[in-house]
Amino acid sequence: MTAKDRVVETLKLQRQRYLERLPATVAYLGELARAWGRERLDSERFEALKQGLHRISGSAGIFGLEDLGHEASRLEEAIRGGQALDDDARTVLVQDVLALAERWLNSTEHLAASVRTLDTPAQGIMPTIWLLTDAGASEQNLLRSLRQYGFIVKRLDGLKAAEEALVFTEARQGVLVLDNERVKLSVALAESLSTAGVPVVFISLQDDFTSRLEAARLGAAAFFVRPLNVMKLVELIDALVGDHTEEAYRILIVDDDEMLSLRYQQALIEAGMRVEVEMNPVNLLLRLEEFRPDLLLLDIHMPGYNGVELAAALRYYDEWTGLPIVYLSAEANRDRQLHALDQGGDDFITKPISEKYLVSVVRVRAERMRRLANLRACDGLTGLLNHVSIKEALAAECLRAEREKSSFSAVMLDIDYFKQVNDTYGHARGDTVIRALAHLLKTRLRGTDKVGRYGGEEFFAILPGCQKEGAERQCNWLREAFAALEFEHEGEVFSCTLSAGIASSEDFERLHADQFIECADQALYAAKGAGRNYVIGWHRNLPLRSDARLGTAR
């Protein structure tokens, strides 16, 4: 590596770090600006706001974000008059700072830009959809639709351009979609893609077996025919590149034999699990509460305690009735083993045991536990949290916000005139609309947000750390994105709109889940009353739900 390479490399890394921290930086400035707008900013934090803008104006340009730098510099200049500014001027500036924060908080542009210009390891962060076309109007639509669903889509004009652009030396997250009259792909490109682990999807005008066979020969992951069902394509791409990283299984070992426990722990950790050991059964309940394991490995014979009794006692707690318990014991007597299983255990491992066997028994059971838990928590049609789980998540968020003195917003969303969609286009098409909105919510909201299907066409979202203004912007953004989606039914194109009501922690003295739901619902009804395709934040003067009810057409 030459000295110049080292310089370039160091600068690249520094830029990457800068970009990674940027969302947190601008989010903080947004918070300060908001407080300033409400005249609740002391001089020290006002100074912090000025200084924050000043820093960005000096640093953004160094890292290639000239636009950001110029805007920050302009705002810093404007804000310098400080507390003396009149109300209107202040409001405008607050809005501008919020807009800047919003843009750099949610924009993935900077990630995309860093990939293009720097070719850093960050390439793997966002999966890319490459859309290879021979040109034409319908492909423009596809490009737009895919972007609406939140994908990063790069367009490639023709095979030659694709061969130049898609050169990989290592694994890459992404999908190549070929939208052509017929199935075709060069062998060299197919090989390069397969090395990088990039799946290929064909969209063809020709609906025959020969085309499918050709696609299979080229190793395609899927084959679609025009006219295209975009929702199906979106779901497939999701399945191909979606986030499948599973959290490691969590295993708690309760055994008084330290040497043995540590050996088991080591074996399970090497198999990729998270493992904790507790040697004193007195602490069992506490450890379960804290660690929340997927599975408990429980010794049967411990001084003063019997594992079978412990298991039976655990089953008295509703919370732990479903926890898989696997006994560890030297007990070889079959009858006594059966008795132990009777008392609430799920399996029996006789010591000494091979590490390989231990890992496989534990993994199978933990996996089943996870799947059950997911099934219980998720809505079948959309994969979002179900009614019960989203309400639990809301209750948990209320507790957290009280404890940490943090803020959050809750949103009730509903598809406008959904009954008409079902009546006009059938329930299958209605389900497509519901799934499209679910997908939009999943991809457009942040990873820390929680989204659930609350009822038929009603959704509920929890946005931690987000106050009402931010939630309103977020919802309006979603509202516009949803209205822009086009659905097709037997050649007819239609679109839908949504309305949303928001309740935020700043509305209430004490935080209760029921109150959030009630107020968000009340605001939603007000939004419906205001003509739909509308977002309203709850406030005290909203009409009660019963007054706002507008017949059954939601």
Next chain:
Amino acid sequence: MMELERVLYVEDDEDIRVVAQVALEMVGGLNVKVCSSGDQALAEAQAFAPHLILLDVMMPGLDGPMTLAGLRKIPALANTPVLFMTAKVQPSEVAHYKSLGAVDVLSKPFDPMCLADQLKSIWSGLHDG
């Protein structure tokens, strides 16, 4: 003429500090001492005996001008040329900073590939004139 070797650089923003350090050390081949605050600079500058001092203007605690005033009280550094670096460089401000005793004002953002050359040319300008 003595060649520019040792530069004392005071900057509170870590991102900019790292980039500037790379720009001065790796690109420019200079010997750089980096301080993250004015206080640190006042405590450690004399031992480093810099040829040139580069100060960020806006820093929490001791800002650039205050740091400059403090440095001037250290006899060994009373005549060491000082440059300011800041994000907003308007002619009136440049004049103001120069009246405080700075030899020049550099603007942020800077180009990391050129920063060292800029310093060197200011340095030789001082000695030619």
